[in-house]
Amino acid sequence: AQSVSQHNHHVILSEAASLELGCNYSYGGTVNLFWYVQYPGQHLQLLLKYFSGDPLVKGIKGFEAEFIKSKFSFNLRKPSVQWSDTAEYFCAVNGAGGFKTIFGAGTRLFVKA
């Protein structure tokens, strides 16, 4: 069955701490991978995406993610978080040429000032 698993539902960090949010997927065939962010009261915004090529993807606001095909993982990282990174983060996958997108349950990040 197609699924996306995000390891942590809630993460609390202090400013300047490093961040890594886990994402594992189950999806047949070639995949496209995404991380979205949802700030409080706002709609989803794309942070970064992977389609092919370099498995280390850089996105906006200093975020990056690494696609490890052998582990079916696409973890999100940021070396130093800020208070303004407080938000909910969603990992998502769809198949190349397909139209169904599967989202993870989300990880709520709270950054203490």
Added chain:
Amino acid sequence: EAQVTQNPRYLITVTGKKLTVTCSQNMNHEYMSWYRQDPGLGLRQIYYSMNVEVTDKGDVPEGYKVSRKEKRNFPLILESPSPNQTSLYFCASSLRTQVQETQYFGPGTRLLVL
């Protein structure tokens, strides 16, 4: 400005009273989709449309209908809403090429069914 708009943004209704949530995009995207967001479950795809007059079910289509008569509009219809359809709904449109896709989300519609 490129955007996806949804109306209404907030809606309170009663069980069984038909309602429609509109979605419109101004980016000439072929692909549009509806999601519902529930705590602990993330976003689940309700329906999607690959182009005008072409729609298909997502993961949770029961109790919903859609139509795609024009490229820019993709309304979500609840013929007989029930309390378990209380949720936050997002419409999205995307530009898809052979090598990549980017989805643009609307601001969301918060629905309460009493």
